[in-house]
Structures are given as C-alpha cells and as structure tokens.
Amino acid sequence: MATSPRLELDLAVVTRSYRAFRDALPDAEPAYAVKANPHPDVLALLAAAGASADLASVGELDACLRAGFPPARLSWGNPVKKAADVRAAVAAGVHRFTTDAAADVDLLARLAPGAAVTVRLGADDTGSATPFAGKFGVTPDEAAALLARARDAGLRPHGLGFHPGSQQTDPDAWRRGIAAAARAVERFGAPVAELDLGGGFPTVHASGPVPDLSTCARAIRGALAAHAEVPGVGTWRPALVAEPGRALVAEAGVLVSEVVLVTARAGRRWVYLDVGRYQGLAETEGEMIVYRLRTPGHPPGAASGPVVLAGPTCDGDDVLYRDTEVRLPLDLAPGDVVEFLGAGAYTSSYASVGFNGLPPLPTVIRRTPDDTPEETD
Numbered sequence: 001m002a003t004s005p006r007l008e009l010d011l012a013v014v015t016r017s018y019r020a021f022r023d024a025l026p027d028a029e030p031a032y033a034v035k036a037n038p039h040p041d042v043l044a045l046l047a048a049a050g051a052s053a054d055l056a057s058v059g060e061l062d063a064c065l066r067a068g069f070p071p072a073r074l075s076w077g078n079p080v081k082k083a084a085d086v087r088a089a090v091a092a093g094v095h096r097f098t099t100d101a102a103a104d105v106d107l108l109a110r111l112a113p114g115a116a117v118t119v120r121l122g123a124d125d126t127g128s129a130t131p132f133a134g135k136f137g138v139t140p141d142e143a144a145a146l147l148a149r150a151r152d153a154g155l156r157p158h159g160l161g162f163h164p165g166s167q168q169t170d171p172d173a174w175r176r177g178i179a180a181a182a183r184a185v186e187r188f189g190a191p192v193a194e195l196d197l198g199g200g201f202p203t204v205h206a207s208g209p210v211p212d213l214s215t216c217a218r219a220i221r222g223a224l225a226a227h228a229e230v231p232g233v234g235t236w237r238p239a240l241v242a243e244p245g246r247a248l249v250a251e252a253g254v255l256v257s258e259v260v261l262v263t264a265r266a267g268r269r270w271v272y273l274d275v276g277r278y279q280g281l282a283e284t285e286g287e288m289i290v291y292r293l294r295t296p297g298h299p300p301g302a303a304s305g306p307v308v309l310a311g312p313t314c315d316g317d318d319v320l321y322r323d324t325e326v327r328l329p330l331d332l333a334p335g336d337v338v339e340f341l342g343a344g345a346y347t348s349s350y351a352s353v354g355f356n357g358l359p360p361l362p363t364v365i366r367r368t369p370d371d372t373p374e375e376t377d
Helices: 013-024 040-049 059-065 083-092 102-111 140-152 172-188 213-226 245-252 280-285
Strands: 006-010 026-034 052-055 074-076 094-099 116-120 129-132 155-162 166-167 195-196 239-242 253-265 268-273 293-294 302-312 318-328 337-341 362-368
Touching: 006 013, 006 245, 013 026, 013 040, 013 213, 013 245, 013 362, 026 245, 040 052, 040 059, 052 302, 059 083, 074 083, 074 293, 083 102, 083 280, 094 102, 102 140, 116 140, 116 213, 172 213, 195 302, 239 280, 245 253, 280 318
Parallel strands: 006 362, 026 052, 026 239, 052 074, 074 094, 094 116, 116 155, 155 195, 195 239, 268 302
Antiparallel strands: 006 253, 129 166, 253 268, 253 337, 293 337, 302 318
8 A cells, every 4th residue: 555644646637627627717728827736747637638837936847848838838927036037937938927026027128028928916815715915916006017117128018917815715806806907907008918817716625615616707707898898998808817726636636644643632632643734734724724534444424523633743833723623533543544635736735845754745646547638729
C-alpha cells in the first residue's frame, strides 16, 4: 500500500470538471490557475484539452512548457514579478501580463515592449474564503491611469481583470467586479479587448452550500449584459478569460491520512493525524476550508462524536479544526484511515518540503479511460 499521508488524484474527474466548466462558460478562455495543483499529469491533460494557463513564477512557466502548453496560451497573472521573471517569460514567447502598479508597467515597457497588458482591479471579494483585497488591485480611476501609462509606454492596454476571492460563495462578487471594470473603461475613454473574470469558482465542502457553476455563469452573463453599453465609450463586448483552479481539480483529489493518537484533553476528544497544515492542509488556517471527511472501515451509521482534529507536528498552530464541529467515529483508533474529500486543490502545492522532518505530500495518480477531454477551440 502507498505511504500515508498521500493525495490520490483521479484524472477522469479533472476531465469531467473541465468539461463542466467549458459548458457553463463556453465564451470564456479557461486559463488554469497552475498554483492550485501543478502536477505534470494535470498540466499535460489540460494542455492537450486546449486550455490556457495562468502563471505566477518561472517554475510554473517551465512546468507548463514541459506539459505542452503553447506560449500563446500562457499569461503571467502575478502582478508582483522580478525583472528576471519578465525576461524568462519573454524569452519563452509569453506576451500577456497582468499588472497593478506604475513601477510594474514601467518594468514591462522596458523588458517586454509591445506586450499585452491587463490591469487588475481591486474588486470587492466579500463572500470568499480567502480575500485578496488590499494585496492586489487598483480602483477604476487608477486602472484607467495605468492603461494610459501602458499605452504611452508602447505596451498594448489589452484588458482589465479582477479576482473575486478564493472559494467565492456569492455570485454577486462577479457582478461587482464587472461593474468596476465598466467604470474603468469609462474612465479610460476607450474599450479594452479583454476582461479577466479571475478564479474563485467554489467547490463543495462541509461548511455549507455553494453556488454551482451555472449560477455563477448566470451572474456573469447578466452583469455583462447590464454593462454592454459604457457611457462615453459605446458598446463594450470584451473577450472573456477565466482562471479556474479549485473548480477543475478539487473534486479529483482524496487526501488519505492515518490516525496517530486519540486522547482526551480538558474534556474534549482530540484526534491526531499523520497530516496537518504543513503537509498540505494549509487551507484549514482559520478553519476557512472545512473538508468533508470519510472513515473507511467504519460503517456510515457508526456512532460518532465531536473531535478536535490536529496534525502531527510539534507546532502549536498545527490544529485543523478546534471551533468547527467535526464528528468522527467513537471507536476511531490509531492506524485507522481518515480521508479528506475534495482535496485536489491547494494541498500538495501547499505542502512544506520538510518541516519537522516530514516529507512533502506525495501524489498517486488514478487513471481511467475517461482521462483525456476532447480538445476545444
């Protein structure tokens, strides 16, 4: 049997998720957020399907090129980048960049003359598990100024974009982002060719219901229709880009762990696993993502009770769920298996390389005949 902990990844589920995303938003270029899960087999599958990819580093650039993504389908979505990053991207044939600062526009003008620039807006990401507000993005007025700066510096003011926040549960977040983009177009005084809708498309966890892709897509289409005419500019029907990450790979993954210790502390039952925040469960910080749990070997109706769920390291912060009610079988014992469902995104890519001497989280690929999606235009 494979080691524990491990991430088991079913590529057929990635295929189905990709098809579902294309069906929900057929007019949007799907640019996979590589950071969600950069496994070479995932990248190769999506490259073969005709997807694009959203990059944040030279490492991701190299991984995507090895996986078969053409440079024309790669865009550098990270607004924070070194000169060496820009040089590497340009040398590889990448000419689409996201920016949100004057100094970064100047960097691109110097090292990537003629490149297509998308300015990132600081959209209201209320409703997300991981907000971006404050770290990235500018106001519509600032965005218009950056587009003008890019144009005057010899770059192409190609697009506007926003990110509604990771695991966004409020479809109105996309409406707010599109409205902000329309205001930026009005301030700029001319339409831009592209609108990047960001990622944030949510997946099912134990913390409650989330809108499905079709609901998010309806909100997007409604907002685009509402802002198709921009005052002083006229008709604006930009080409769409979306950056799904979690939505494509989360449901494909099951993180398999083993119970190390069960004990009582201050009147509460504590269960310690051989996996924790530092081995791939970083999104349990603040209990923002509550994974569905499964305990193979215990019948579904087995008696259960609340637990505090913790990881194995000596770090006091390595507690997964202390405040959220998590119930596990009362007869759970060391050696038993606990599985985290919907764990294909932001787990293996978050795992440390050796904190407390524990190795990175290994991935086991599951293959079925349905692994390869049909290529789409």
